[in-house]
Amino acid sequence: MSELYMVRHGQASFGEKNYDRLSPLGVIQAEIIANHWVRIGRKIDVVYVGSMKRQTGTADALMSACRDSRMSVPEIIPDESFDEYDSASVFEAQIPGMVEEDPSISEKLPDIFSNKRVFQLLFQDAMNRWVSGDYNVPGVVTWNGFKDRVLSGACRIMQAQGAKKTLAVFTSGGPISVVVQESLGLTDKSAMALSWQIMNASITRFKYNTKGLALAGFNDIMHLEMENDPRLLTYR
Structure with missing residues (x-):
């Protein structure tokens, strides 16, 4: 089977005029993910990343860590399917x-x-x-529209890369919750509730083949916990 890792971005700049950038702590969180993957020899064939700065900044940390350690740098493909909803x-x-x-x-x-x-x-x-879905406002994306965009993107990249590949998607809590929802058959309300539990710089893992998609690990923050610093464990 192939594997898909979905990584939530590091902490963004909550409360500031420009939320869409990593906070100083978010930069550290991104570097910890990257260094952890390099240390354990995690081989990623292709990296997909949404267009948001907090997402690309988190992915960039992995690219830098791979170059610094002289590991193979995976192909990186921008894909707005994995942007967070507005x-x-x-x-x-x-x-x-x-x-x-x-x-x-x-x-x-x-x-x-x-x-x-x-x-x-x-x-x-x-x-x-x-x-x-009872309070939709004209001109504002609907939940179903958001879900369709994310799931279409996930299906497309899995089909495009084929068998025995390891993919990573650097994204946000909303898209991760949608793919978890699809894998477990959750209700929309449960998917939204789940999204509140997805931590910054966490890793959610799926296995997939032509028969379907299975959740193999959710909201993993072991790489952060190993630093023994509770300040690294954030939701927002």
Whole structure:
């Protein structure tokens, strides 16, 4: 069977004007993944990476580690199929309906970027509304549209690379949860709930062949835990 590793990017710059870049801690997390794979001799035939800077920055760490250790540098292929959904647009589109249903929410909005707990509660409610499909907003991607894009990309790369290959995809929590959902037959709501548990710089592993796709490992952070530094274990 072939293997597919899906790597969530290192910590991004939450709360800053430009979220889509690795934080200083995210850079360290990306380097730890890369050095771990080099140390254990993990051979990757092809790397696919979404177009977001936090994704490409995480993948670049692997390329650098391979070059520095004189290991074979895998082919890297950009693929926007593995971009995260536009969470800001989805969130903004859902907020008016949420405020209409619960006017007290408007009092919490000024604190969403300074209070992580407030942000997470409101963000989670907004994403659950979005996933339900009952509150779609014209011009904003639907959950089903996002899923179709990710799964089409995953199927395409697995078919293109053929048998006995090891692929890596550097992506985000949303696309990873979609592929896990497909492999386990989860509901949409369960897939979204699962996405909250996917940690920065974690590795989720699948095995696949022409008969299907199987989950072989989820949200692995052993490479981070081995550093014995709890600051490396982040969700956002």
